[in-house]
Amino acid sequence: MALLDINKLTKNFGGLVALNNFDLHLEQGALVGLIGPNGAGKTTVFNLLSGFYQPSGGEIIFDGKNLKGKHPHQITKMGMARTFQNIRLFGNLSVLDNVKIAYQSVVNYGLLPAFLRIPPFSRREEQIEKAALNFLEIFDLRKYAGEKARNLPYGEQRRLEITRALATNPRLLLLDEPAAGMNPQETHELLSLVRRIRDEFKLTIILIEHDMSLVMGLCERVLVLDYGSLIAEGSPKEIQQNPRVIEAYLGDEEVAVWEE
Amino acid sequence: MILKKYSTSITICLALALFFTIVQLGISGGLISGYWVTNLYLMGINIILAASLNLINGFTGEFSLGHAGFMAVGAFTGGIVTANLGLPFPLAVAAGMLAAAIAGVIVGLPTLRLRGDYLAIATLGFGEIVRVVLMNIDYVGGASGLMGIPEVVSWPVIFISVVLSLLLIRNFICSSHGRACLAVRENDVAAQMMGVNITYYKVLAFVIGAALAGLAGVLYAHYYSIIQPKEFSFMLTFDVLVMVMVGGLGSLTGSVVGAVLLTIASAFLQAIPELRMVLYAVLLIAAAVFRPQGLFGEKEVTLQTFKRWGGVFSGLAGHKQAD
Numbered sequence: 016m017a018l019l020d021i022n023k024l025t026k027n028f029g030g031l032v033a034l035n036n037f038d039l040h041l042e043q044g045a046l047v048g049l050i051g052p053n054g055a056g057k058t059t060v061f062n063l064l065s066g067f068y069q070p071s072g073g074e075i076i077f078d079g080k081n082l083k084g085k086h087p088h089q090i091t092k093m094g095m096a097r098t099f100q101n102i103r104l105f106g107n108l109s110v111l112d113n114v115k116i117a118y119q120s121v122v123n124y125g126l127l128p129a130f131l132r133i134p135p136f137s138r139r140e141e142q143i144e145k146a147a148l149n150f151l152e153i154f155d156l157r158k159y160a161g162e163k164a165r166n167l168p169y170g171e172q173r174r175l176e177i178t179r180a181l182a183t184n185p186r187l188l189l190l191d192e193p194a195a196g197m198n199p200q201e202t203h204e205l206l207s208l209v210r211r212i213r214d215e216f217k218l219t220i221i222l223i224e225h226d227m228s229l230v231m232g233l234c235e236r237v238l239v240l241d242y243g244s245l246i247a248e249g250s251p252k253e254i255q256q257n258p259r260v261i262e263a264y265l266g267d268e269e270v271a272v273w274e275e
Numbered sequence: 276m277i278l279k280k281y282s283t284s285i286t287i288c289l290a291l292a293l294f295f296t297i298v299q300l301g302i303s304g305g306l307i308s309g310y311w312v313t314n315l316y317l318m319g320i321n322i323i324l325a326a327s328l329n330l331i332n333g334f335t336g337e338f339s340l341g342h343a344g345f346m347a348v349g350a351f352t353g354g355i356v357t358a359n360l361g362l363p364f365p366l367a368v369a370a371g372m373l374a375a376a377i378a379g380v381i382v383g384l385p386t387l388r389l390r391g392d393y394l395a396i397a398t399l400g401f402g403e404i405v406r407v408v409l410m411n412i413d414y415v416g417g418a419s420g421l422m423g424i425p426e427v428v429s430w431p432v433i434f435i436s437v438v439l440s441l442l443l444i445r446n447f448i449c450s451s452h453g454r455a456c457l458a459v460r461e462n463d464v465a466a467q468m469m470g471v472n473i474t475y476y477k478v479l480a481f482v483i484g485a486a487l488a489g490l491a492g493v494l495y496a497h498y499y500s501i502i503q504p505k506e507f508s509f510m511l512t513f514d515v516l517v518m519v520m521v522g523g524l525g526s527l528t529g530s531v532v533g534a535v536l537l538t539i540a541s542a543f544l545q546a547i548p549e550l551r552m553v554l555y556a557v558l559l560i561a562a563a564v565f566r567p568q569g570l571f572g573e574k575e576v577t578l579q580t581f582k583r584w585g586g587v588f589s590g591l592a593g594h595k596q597a598d
Contacts, residue, residue, distance in 0.1 A: 065468060087467035097468055105461035107573065108454075116458045119451060120470025126479075129450035130443055136450070143451065183470055 018043045018078060018187060018219050025072035026059055026243075033059045035243045036073070043186075046213055046220045048234035048251075050227075052263055055240040057223045058100060061189050065097050066090045078186065092120040096185035098176045100192045100223075106165030110156060110175060113164050114147040117182035122146070147182065154178045154208075170201040174208065181212060187219045188212070194226040206232055231255070239263065283578050295434050302430055312430075314542045316498055319433035320491045321534040323440045325518040326527055327487035330444055332516075333524035334453070335480035336460025338391055340512050341382060341398030342488050344405040347507035349375040349489025350496040351409060354421040357497065359414070364427045368493050375489025378405075379482035387477040402512060409504035420503030421496070428498040436494060440487050445527060447483065456480050460525075510552070514541075517555050520562050523569025528576040533569070 019041040026034040034056040041047065049057050062068045064075060066087040075082040082090060105113050122143055128136040151157040154174055159167055164175060173193055180188060190209070194202045206229055213220055224230045230237060231251040239247040239254060241263040247254055254260055298315070301307040307315065324342060331339045353371035356362045378401075386397040415421045447453050455476045458466035463473050496502045514537070522533025537555075544551040562569060 067464070067467075086472070088470050088472045091468055091470040099465065099468075103462045103465035103468075105458050105465065107461055108457055112454060112457070115451070116454050116466070116469045116471065119455055123451055126452060129452050130446050132446055140451070179469065 017041060018045075020076040021064075021073070022076070023073035024060070024063060024070055024075060026056075026063060026068060027071045032243050034063070034240075037240075037243075037245055039238065041187075041219055041221070043219055044213075044217060045236065046209075046222070046234055048230040048237040049221055049223045049240065050225070050230055050237060050254075051240035054242075055263075056243040057240055058191060059243075060240075061097055061191055061221075061223065064090075064189060065095060088120070091183055091185075094184070094186040095189070096180035096183045096187070097189035098173075098180050098191055098193060100195060102172050102176055104164040104172060104176060104179075107163060109160065110162050110164050110167065111144075111147055111151065111160040113175060114150055114179050114182050115143050117179050118143045118146065121182075121184050150178055150182050170197060170204070173197070173201075173205070177208070177212070181216060181218075185218065187221070190220060190222045190224075192223050192225060194224060194229050197226075202226055202229055205229070209233055286578060291438060295431075298434075299430055311542075313498075314538055315430070316428065316433050316494075318535055318538040319437045320494050320498075321515070321518060321538050322437050322531050323487055323491040323494075324515045325522065325530040325534040326441055326444050327484040327491070328515050329519045329522075329524065329527065329530045330447070330456075330487075331480055331484040332519060333526070333530075334448055334460065335456040335477060337387065337477055337481065338395045339398045339481065339484070340395050340509070340516070341401045342484075342515050343507040343509065343511040344382075344398075344402030345375045345378060345485040345488035346492035346495070346511065347402075347405050347409060347504065348378045348485075349492030350502050350507070351415050351421060351492075352489070353493035354424045354496045354502055355415065357427075358421060358424045364425070364497060367497065368490060371493035371496075372486040372489045375492065376482050376486040378489075379485030380478065383478040383481040383485075387474065387481060399509065399512075402507070402509060406504045406507055409507075416503075418504065420501055422501050424496050424500045424502065426497065426500045428494050433494065436490060440490065441527060441531070444483075444487070448527070452476070452479070514555065517559050517562075519569075521558055521569055523571035523573065525573040526569065526571035526575055528574070529569050529571035532571065 017040050019039065021037060021039040024034060024037040025032070037056075037060065039047075049060065051057055059068065063070055064077075064082070066082065066085050066089070069084070077090070078094060080093065085093075105116065108116075122139055124135050124139045128134065148157065148160065151160055154177075156171065156175055156178060159171065164172065167175060177190070177193065193209070194205055197205065209220065209222070210233065212218060222230065222234060234251060237249065237251050237254045238245060239257070239260050246259050246263060247257045249257070298307070302312055324346065328339070328342050331337050349371035352374035353367035356367040356370045357364060382398065382401045386394055386401075389397055409415060410418045448456070455466065455471045456479075458469060458471050459473050459476050466473055518533035518537050519530055520533075521537065522529030522531070540554065541551050544554065
């Protein structure tokens with residue numbers, strides 16, 4: 016059974032069609048790239064998947080369940096996690112607390128144990144702390160555990176955001192332009208990080224990215240959106256040579272000349 | 276080993292017991308004048324109000340101005356239980372807190388979808404509605420107020436209420452539920468993606484804050500014996516807001532210090548009430564301009580802080596390094 020089935024997904028904002036009849040079927044363990052010019056509707060796909068938008072048409076079946084009417088926090092519990100184009104950390108909280116919050120949907124306890132500090136409060140808190148520190152260790156962020164998240168260097172903030180998303184124990188991970196604003200060195204590190212998490216956590220990943228070297232180096236399959244419609248789908252090589260993709264990115268020379 | 280594990284709690288308990296005894300002796304020995312006893316009780320009530328408002332405005336990042344309303348709900352419910360129904364004081368506490376909590380749910384559910392200014396206006400409206408409605412209910416005495424409430428509030432009652440309220444808020448904030456509230460404040464979109472039900476936590480913080488404001492109201496009613504709706508005006512909310520802002524949004528220690536400082540200040544300014552509001556306004560503006568994070572920012576003063584200070588001082592004395 017496919018992990019994700021998107022059928023004829025459509026989103027309108029008033030008269031603007033942000034996404035039009037978008038189809039995507041993902042098997043467990045796939046790593047696909049979603050590319051396209053600015054405003055093509057890539058982030059709209061993520062916002063629909065994670066429940067921040069409700070579709071105008073079509074359906075999303077995740078892990079056998081329809082996501083219609085589900086809130087973002089419910090979708091997270093079902094096993095989907097995402098990062099954001101503009102980093103959204105809990106800036107004034109410690110790096111450790113940023114990861115601890117992810118356990119909200121995995122390990123938790125009632126209000127009464129919290130107020131009175133009775134079991135299972137201490138046991139669960141220890142469990143959460145141990146797991147969070149372990150995650151920080153894996154991603155080389157342990158040394159920052161007590162630091163406020165906003166004081167981290169840019170590249171580390173990105174890594175923390177991914178770490179935090181993974182701590183929610185997802186099966187599908189949505190990465191929205193993880194390499195945005197990174198230098199080539201950081202991008203290279205990110206490349207190996209994404210590969211590593213897919214292999215170690217057996218994740219299915221959808222990646223939105225503008226950095227072509229990253230997309231071409233990572234993804235087995237690439238989808239190209241333009242003006243809300245899927246215009247091409249295939250291996251990175253096929254995509255690079257597809258005339259419609261080149262046109263979407265560089266503009267059609269003849270039309271441009273004619274319009275002048 | 277066990278002693279070491281609980282050493283912090285034991286130290287705090289001993290310090291609190293000592294403080295309690297000293298003040299109790301001062302009151303029964305007549306060393307603290309009646310005027311200052313009143314202000315001491317007010318200080319306690321204000322600490323509960325400031326800390327609970329801070330839970331909503333500082334820790335969860337919602338901007339509520341309805342605290343006087345919740346306090347009024349608690350005060351009048353408590354007053355009805357003891358004065359009109361003749362039931363014992365503990366029942367009044369339970370009923371007052373419950374009524375304020377229910378009011379919190381009723382106000383919170385629809386309004387917490389609003390953000391920032393809109394929430395402030397909606398909760399402000401709630402406070403005014405409570406006041407005006409109470410003025411028009413004859414059962415609670417209308418505008419002249421509810422009278423004959425037994426004066427059962429004493430130093431032990433105030434002290435225990437303050438300690439338990441602060442402990443409750445502290446435990447809440449330092450739990451996974453409190454972390455969820457902080458996450459809502461920091462970034463509500465990311466919080467949702469971490470599995471936090473943001474509506475639930477906004478309402479929860481609001482309700483806990485309201486219930487504690489209700490407790491403050493019950494204490495207030497059972498100290499003064501007469502309560503009038505007009506006492507629970509927006510000015511009261513404003514007083515509490517200044518305490519929270521001066522102490523620091525997101526710092527419990529700050530709320531305690533803010534409440535103590537401003538209660539003392541207003542005690543000295545009792546003779547010139549006009550100037551008192553001017554001073555409050557100036558304080559609020561000064562805090563916003565010069566120290567927007569308040570006296571304490573988001574920091575807390577704990578035993579660790581004192582140990583650190585101790586270390587610094589002994590270090591200074593030993594090595595004469597001023598850094």
